[in-house]
Amino acid sequence: MAGRVVVTYHPLFDGRGFSPLAASWSRYRTSMDWMASLGIFDAADVECPSLAADADLLRSHSSAHLEVIRRGDANGRGTFATSDTPAWRGIMARARAAVGGTVHAVRLVASGEAAHVFNPAGGLHHAMRDQARGFCPFNDLAIAVDHLTSLGLPRVAIIDIDAHHGDGTQELLYDREVLKVSMHQYDGKYFPGSGSMAEVGWGDGFGLSINVPLPRRVGEAAYLDAFRAIVPTAVRAFAPDVLLVNFGVDGHFADRLSRLELGVKAYRAIAATCHSLAHETCDGRLIVTGSGGYNPDAVARCWSTMVATLTGALASPDDVLFPMLHDRMPAMHGHSILGQLSSAALWPLQFAGLPDVPPCPDPAAIEASRETVAAVVADVLPLRLTDIDRLGNEHAPARTANPWVTA
Ligand SMILES: [Zn+2]
Ligand SMILES: [Zn+2]
Numbered sequence: 001m002a003g004r005v006v007v008t009y010h011p012l013f014d015g016r017g018f019s020p021l022a023a024s025w026s027r028y029r030t031s032m033d034w035m036a037s038l039g040i041f042d043a044a045d046v047e048c049p050s051l052a053a054d055a056d057l058l059r060s061h062s063s064a065h066l067e068v069i070r071r072g073d074a075n076g077r078g079t080f081a082t083s084d085t086p087a088w089r090g091i092m093a094r095a096r097a098a099v100g101g102t103v104h105a106v107r108l109v110a111s112g113e114a115a116h117v118f119n120p121a122g123g124l125h126h127a128m129r130d131q132a133r134g135f136c137p138f139n140d141l142a143i144a145v146d147h148l149t150s151l152g153l154p155r156v157a158i159i160d161i162d163a164h165h166g167d168g169t170q171e172l173l174y175d176r177e178v179l180k181v182s183m184h185q186y187d188g189k190y191f192p193g194s195g196s197m198a199e200v201g202w203g204d205g206f207g208l209s210i211n212v213p214l215p216r217r218v219g220e221a222a223y224l225d226a227f228r229a230i231v232p233t234a235v236r237a238f239a240p241d242v243l244l245v246n247f248g249v250d251g252h253f254a255d256r257l258s259r260l261e262l263g264v265k266a267y268r269a270i271a272a273t274c275h276s277l278a279h280e281t282c283d284g285r286l287i288v289t290g291s292g293g294y295n296p297d298a299v300a301r302c303w304s305t306m307v308a309t310l311t312g313a314l315a316s317p318d319d320v321l322f323p324m325l326h327d328r329m330p331a332m333h334g335h336s337i338l339g340q341l342s343s344a345a346l347w348p349l350q351f352a353g354l355p356d357v358p359p360c361p362d363p364a365a366i367e368a369s370r371e372t373v374a375a376v377v378a379d380v381l382p383l384r385l386t387d388i389d390r391l392g393n394e395h396a397p398a399r400t401a402n403p404w405v406t407a
Pocket of ligand 1 (some may be wrong): 003115116275279310
């Protein structure tokens, strides 16, 4: 896999994060320590991004919204509009660092200085043009699309596998000729409430919002059925200039915010497919953002698996990091694996209590989930692919407003 792999990392990622879930803030440092322990940085460079400038933020947000975040930073208390996202002293710089990582990725990939770039702090997919929400002050994904467009790479395919619907990205790009596939837990009430199959885009974006609403406890088998049926087909039909993967891993079974019940093997399969799709469809130009994930150990495993996939360190599709870790440990320390597992000084993780695969549901439940998801896929796919091919776009309903935004 030719081309340089870069991880963008700013020292501010070590500090406070945007969510009120303080136990999750260590996920960036934990992940970097994992990657270092696994030797991943032998084949990937770490680069510190500049803080995003106002001009970067204004690509997708109003100056009034920048002012709201600035005031929240100055006041240092309270929450933003939807009350799930706290204001605190330092949030502006932290947000500029997160967006700066994605802007840095855009520059590297557009110029060819790197093939694949991972920004762990990017993927703030709930931020709307004028609203911070869902732990997201600014939407770096929409900013990246605008930036890539100005650099002559306008056809961007966004694959959002975070457990929550990418509602801000959808709102900001609803009428743009940008492919947006979002796979998420959905029942109409689960945050953020949007992401039904009926939200298909409008204008130049008609048919290009592909929402894959998944039931609670969907499980790996049914999830991957849907992913494999929809994502490669849609990306190939769209033929992007750049692939942007929002690699939120809050669908991991150990995460407290969702119940998709995925394990590291599922994330490994997703990473491998996205990586090969980038090489197949857009000369390898691939930007990956970290997005959600609130159990630092689970996040570290999944993100490390992604970066190891990008560097080619995981050669076979069945490889996951767990065997890789076990392989390295005896050689590095020469003691029993159990002894090393208990050494927190050597291994910045407590994975003894966290199995690598989700608890196996009974076969009947797996089968039922696969049938439910097959029906979703059958509804999602045919219409959208016709539109992606632009065969039916003249039939796109004339709409004057984004119909799914109600508030
Ligand atoms: Zn590659
Ligand atoms: Zn999420």
